[in-house]
Structures are given as C-alpha cells and as structure tokens.
Amino acid sequence: MRSYLDFEKPVAELEAKIEELRALEQPAGAVEIGEEVARLEAKAAEALKAVYSSLTPWNKTQIARHPQRPHCLDYVAGLIADFTPLAGDRSFGEDEAIVGGFGRFRGQSVCVIGQEKGSSTESRLKRNFGMAMPEGYRKAVRLMEMADHFDIPVITMVDTAGAYPGIGAEERGQAEAIARSTAACLALKVPNVAVILGEGGSGGAIAIATANKVLMLEHAIYSVISPEGAASILWRDSAKAQDAATGMKITADDLLKFGVIDAIVREPMGGAHRDWSAAINATGDAVAAAFDQLRELGPEAIRQQRRDKFLAIGRTLA
Known part of the structure; x- marks a missing residue:
C-alpha cells in the first residue's frame, strides 16, 4: 500500500x-x-504535478525520508551485477549500517560502499536506521584501500541521518573513524563517485561522500545537521524545523548552485518512491556519465581534481 505525505x-x-x-x-x-x-x-x-512543482525545502526533507523510498541495497540490486559483500573492519566487528563489497557496474569492476537504512522494522533495527558505528567507517576504509590497490573505481551511496552518536560509538572513536574514512576518500588514486540517495547527514555522510563527483537525487537533502537539530540549537524549539530547512539551503538545487555537488539526478514525477525502476536507471546513467568524465585522468590527476574540488567549495560564494 502506498504511503502518502501530508502535502500529498x-x-x-x-x-x-x-x-x-x-x-x-x-x-x-x-x-x-x-x-x-x-x-x-x-x-x-x-x-x-502541481504539488511537486512547488515543493518547499521541508517537503523535500519529508520525501528524502519517505519510508518507501528505495535504499542502498535496492540500487545495488538494480545496478551492480555479481555483487559480493564483504564484512568486518578486521579490528572490532561488523556494522550492518554500512554495506560494502565488489561487483560489476555496466561491465566495469567497481567497489560499492553505502549506508543502508532498512525497509522493515526488523531490517531497520538490524541496520541501526543507517547510522553507522566506527567499525562501519573502518570497514569502508578497508574496502577503499583494497579498491585502490587493485585499481578498481569506487561508488558510494549516501543515505543516513548521521553517524550513530551513542556512548559505545564514542568510546570506540567515532570522530577518528569518520576522519580516517574522509581521508581515505581523498587519498584514493582511482575515481570515486558519490550519490546522495536520500538523507546526507553530517560527518556520517561526508565520510564516504568525499568524491571526485558528488551526485544528488532531486529530492534528497545534504546538510551538516538535521533541520530539527538546527532548530533546537538556534531557537531551542525543534518545531521550527521547517524554518531551519529553508534557511540551511539543503536541497539539491541550492547545493548545485554553491558547488557542493556536481549534478542532480532527476527523479520520476512524485519522487523515487513512486517509480523505483526509473529512479535507479537514472542514477545508473548519471554515475556512468560521471565516470566517463574522469576516465582520461591519471592517478595523480584524480587525486588533485578531488582535492581542488573540495578546497574550492565556499571560495566563490557571494
């Protein structure tokens, strides 16, 4: 049964x-x-069409969190052939919130790393709602280093409200794990393309989204903090999340204008949750186009392009 949002x-x-x-x-x-x-x-x-032609940033936040929106494993199933998942960080344990492994994308070997929220109560609890622990980011680093060693491009799929902020995660070095994962992205000598599928929240997102090309689905959001969190800090009132969403500039159109992302993947009318196949195919086409733009660059040029991209963010804002 289809689930509808309030504005629908x-x-x-x-x-x-x-x-x-x-x-x-x-x-x-x-x-x-x-x-x-x-x-x-x-x-x-x-x-x-009328409803979706006049969406507010808060509306887009609701769509990005839609329970029936396709998640990482749905995109992997639709785009990656012969996917072989790998588990564990070889230090503490396995984190189900981050999925990682190797497969073939349109005939090319790739490493895939993504945050998986789950689609049922049981799977959401198992995946911790896509909020990764330190071991999840250390697993991501392990896979990126393996991909780099074997000259295999990396695709990352971002969909998280943020890294898990619990006591256990902090005790095991959450901030250090996020920083090392971000550094591993920057150090890659192979092309990496990141796709913001739904929510791109805080350091938990940037840890795997520091890529040569950052793509974002049309109704996804990408921000340093959730609208509710920002409202609680600024106004001490989470009910003002709608105002925060508008002021934070978290939509794909805003972020493309600011140079934070490189391209927007247009969704089918009514959002990706209405037509999974169209959304997944459009994402595949955008990823393929991004890799085509990087194909002629050598290892050092790949690293330099990525470094320059992130250093340039914010330098030309009026």
Whole structure:
C-alpha cells in the first residue's frame, strides 16, 4: 500500500477514489467505470504535478525520508551485477549500517560502499536506521584501500541521518573513524563517485561522500545537521524545523548552485518512491556519465581534481 505525505493529500484522495472504482468494476459497467477511472487518473496526474512543482525545502526533507523510498541495497540490486559483500573492519566487528563489497557496474569492476537504512522494522533495527558505528567507517576504509590497490573505481551511496552518536560509538572513536574514512576518500588514486540517495547527514555522510563527483537525487537533502537539530540549537524549539530547512539551503538545487555537488539526478514525477525502476536507471546513467568524465585522468590527476574540488567549495560564494 502506498504511503502518502501530508502535502500529498489532494493526490491521495483522488487515487483512493480510483482504487474504489476499480474494486467496484464489473464486466457490465466496465466501459462507464473505465472512462471515469481514466478521467480521475488524468486529474490525479495533474494534481501530482502541481504539488511537486512547488515543493518547499521541508517537503523535500519529508520525501528524502519517505519510508518507501528505495535504499542502498535496492540500487545495488538494480545496478551492480555479481555483487559480493564483504564484512568486518578486521579490528572490532561488523556494522550492518554500512554495506560494502565488489561487483560489476555496466561491465566495469567497481567497489560499492553505502549506508543502508532498512525497509522493515526488523531490517531497520538490524541496520541501526543507517547510522553507522566506527567499525562501519573502518570497514569502508578497508574496502577503499583494497579498491585502490587493485585499481578498481569506487561508488558510494549516501543515505543516513548521521553517524550513530551513542556512548559505545564514542568510546570506540567515532570522530577518528569518520576522519580516517574522509581521508581515505581523498587519498584514493582511482575515481570515486558519490550519490546522495536520500538523507546526507553530517560527518556520517561526508565520510564516504568525499568524491571526485558528488551526485544528488532531486529530492534528497545534504546538510551538516538535521533541520530539527538546527532548530533546537538556534531557537531551542525543534518545531521550527521547517524554518531551519529553508534557511540551511539543503536541497539539491541550492547545493548545485554553491558547488557542493556536481549534478542532480532527476527523479520520476512524485519522487523515487513512486517509480523505483526509473529512479535507479537514472542514477545508473548519471554515475556512468560521471565516470566517463574522469576516465582520461591519471592517478595523480584524480587525486588533485578531488582535492581542488573540495578546497574550492565556499571560495566563490557571494
């Protein structure tokens, strides 16, 4: 069953009527009901287009967090052939919040690292809602170093509210693990492309998103803190999250303008959760195009391009 967000209420009402009519459809009245269904479908499509043509930053935050939005493993299943996951950081243990391994992307060997939120209550608890522990980032470093050794490009998929802030994670060196993962991204001599799939939150995101090319889905968000967290700090009131979302410039359009990301991956009308196949294919095309732009660069040029990209962020802002 499709889940609707609050601002999608006009669309929800129309689509509910369509489902009611389809349930009542009988062979004798199929023509009449079919015509009414077609009329309502056209009206629902228009309503959906109207709603999604005037989204606010808070609306996009809600879409980025949509429970039915495809997650990392869905993109891996759709884009990566012969994927072989690897586990553990060879120091403490395995972190299910970060998925990593090797496979083939459109015929090319790649290393894939991504944050997985889970899609059911059981899987969300298992994946800790995509919030990684230090061992998750140390696993990411291990895989990046392996990819670098064997000259294999890296794809990272970001979808997290942030790194896990619990006592155990801090005791095991969360900040150090994030810093080392970020440094490992910067040190790669092979091309790396990052994709912000949903939420790109804080250092937990940048730890695997420090890439030659950073792509972002149209309705994803990317920020140093969540709107709720920013509202709590600025106004001591998390209810002002909508105001914070607007002021923080966390949408793909804003971040492209600021040079934080390199390209926007357009989503199907109504968001990626309405058409997984279209969203996943569009993401694959964008990743392939990004790698094509880096194909002629040598190892040192790859590192230099990445370094220059991040050093340039913020230098030309008015």
